[in-house]
Amino acid sequence: MTELAPDAGFGRKNPKLRGALLQHKTLSLAGLSERLFGLLFSGLVYPQIWEDPIVDMEAMQLRSGHRIVTIGSGGCNMLAYLSAEPARIDVVDLNPHHVALNRLKLAVFRNLPTHKDVVRFLAAEGTRSNGQAYDLFIAPKLDPATRAYWSGRDLTGRRRVSVFERNIYRTGLLGRFIAASHVLARLHGVDPAGFVQARSMREQRQFFDDKIAPLFERPVIRWITGRKSSLFGLGIPPQQFDELASLSHEKSLAAVLRHRLEKLTCHFPLCENYFAWQAFARRYPLPHEGELPAYLQASRYEAIRNHAERVTVHHASFTELLARKPASSVDRYVLLDAQDWMTDRQLNDLWTEITRTADAGAVVIFRTAAEASILPGRLSAALHDQWHYDAEMSAKLCAEDRSAIYGGFHIYRKKA
Structure with missing residues (x-):
């Protein structure tokens, strides 16, 4: 239960996150800036993920049987990937609040009776019945750590899960x-x-x-x-x-x-x-206003619900999880924008494990704040030469990413 403790935060209480963020001395301006960001980032950051899953799925050409490792964040994309019926999805995140959110969203699909109930819980606002739905259908099926998190109290004394009665977004x-x-x-x-x-x-x-x-x-x-x-x-x-x-x-x-x-x-x-x-609008559109995220659309509901057991959520770094996997055991990797944070050493450690665990035809996708890929000149030639950069498709799909947050979207394919 400790990794999902309600007060899990930055520094001593979350050494995984500390190791990922801190690159400068404490009393330097850069070090103080990193520590302020770490303090803010130690709580819930993304109730919704801000990478377009339709772009992701086209880039990866997901199909049944694929084994995926992805960063969790708000959890929306992981659920969208499930609609393609992959064999397995490993979700990693250093933020324990995101870990709890990903596990809860999976439990919502597994345990609420209908698609309308799922949409009401995850997309509607001002729905007080969601607390009752949590108590009746979801809480009894959660692992103890995740149940303790969502049934626990926030600083105002309200149960954390009550945010779904208002508007978590x-x-x-x-x-x-x-x-x-x-x-x-x-x-x-x-x-x-x-x-x-x-x-x-x-x-x-x-x-x-x-x-x-x-x-x-x-x-x-x-x-x-x-x-x-x-x-x-x-x-x-x-x-x-x-x-x-x-x-x-x-x-x-x-x-x-x-x-x-x-x-x-x-x-x-x-x-x-x-x-x-x-x-x-700070909310999702109503049915007559527009479409919901892919994972909440009725056409994908059955596949997501039926395959939710194929997902495992880990409180771990990407590199840490891959180090525990055998060679040639992963087909698709989703790094979001995490590499923008990394030192050269962290970047090379990550791609060493990606290259070792990548099966034939493996694909890596990621985003960058700036437009260009960050790998040239930073990743060792021995690693870089084992991957092909699909520049044309990367540019095409970057233009199609509806979130519009990032400057670059990048696709790397394992060479034969």
């Missing part, structure tokens, strides 16, 4: 960051929630040009986006801030963030982009 570090962004925009006379009133791509473009884009010219916002700590709420650590800053001639990331928001608001129809709904 307004919580966590990212949820609070989005809330703060809305407040900042309203102080400048713009209500971001107005974006979801757009009824066409033309109206979406007009809202961005008239309302959103001018915000990034405001001195206060330019000053805020020049501070590394201002973007910790997006889950962007100091290392990623530096990568993003390399895209701009200014110290402020205003231009980079403006460009990413332009993609989010203008490149995809609102009814097809639940990421935009979360960013602007």
Whole structure:
């Protein structure tokens, strides 16, 4: 139970996370920045994952029988992958709050009676019956550590699971960051929630040009986006801030963030982009407004429910888990943006284990804050030469990623 203890946090209480984040001395500016980020990151960060699973699944060409290792984060993509009926999914995460969330989402699919019950629990807001559903159907089937976490109390004295009676997507570090962004925009006379009133791509473009884009010219916002700590709420650590800053001639990331928001608001129809709904309405769309994430769609429900037992969630690093696996035992690897945080040594240790455990035809996908892949020049030639970079497909799918958060999406295939 200790790895899911309610007060599990940064530093001494979470040495796995500490080892992944800290690269500089405590009293240096970089070291203080890393420790502040670590403190914020030690709680729940992502109630929803912000990588597009449709892009992932096309890149990996998932099929029945594949063995996948993925970082957990909010858990949405892991569930979407299940709809392809893989043989096994190992989910890893250094954040115990994400571990608890992934295990709960799996239990929701396994134990709630119908698809409508699943959507009500994971996608609706203001649904007080979800607490009763948890007590009746879910809690008795959870492992003791996960049950202790969700049945435990938060700082306000409410049971943690009660967040599903309100709106979990307004919580966590990212949820609070989005809330703060809305407040900042309203102080400048713009209500971001107005974006979801757009009824066409033309109206979406007009809202961005008239309302959103001018915000990034405001001195206060330019000053805020020049501070590394201002973007910790997006889950962007100091290392990623530096990568993003390399895209701009200014110290402020205003231009980079403006460009990413332009993609989010203008490149995809609102009814097809639940990421935009979360960013602007802070909820998922209702049935008449747009589509839900892939894992909540009715067409995928039976496959996910029937194969949920094929998932194991680990409180471990990617490298740590792979080190326990035999050679040639994994087909697909999903690294999210974790490599942006890594030192060269950590990067090479990771790819040593990936290369050892990769079966014939294995595929690795990951995202980067900047546009280019981070592997050239950092990964040893002995490792790099065993993988083929699919530059054309990487660029194509990066353009199709509806979350619009990242600068690059990358696909590496194991050479024969």
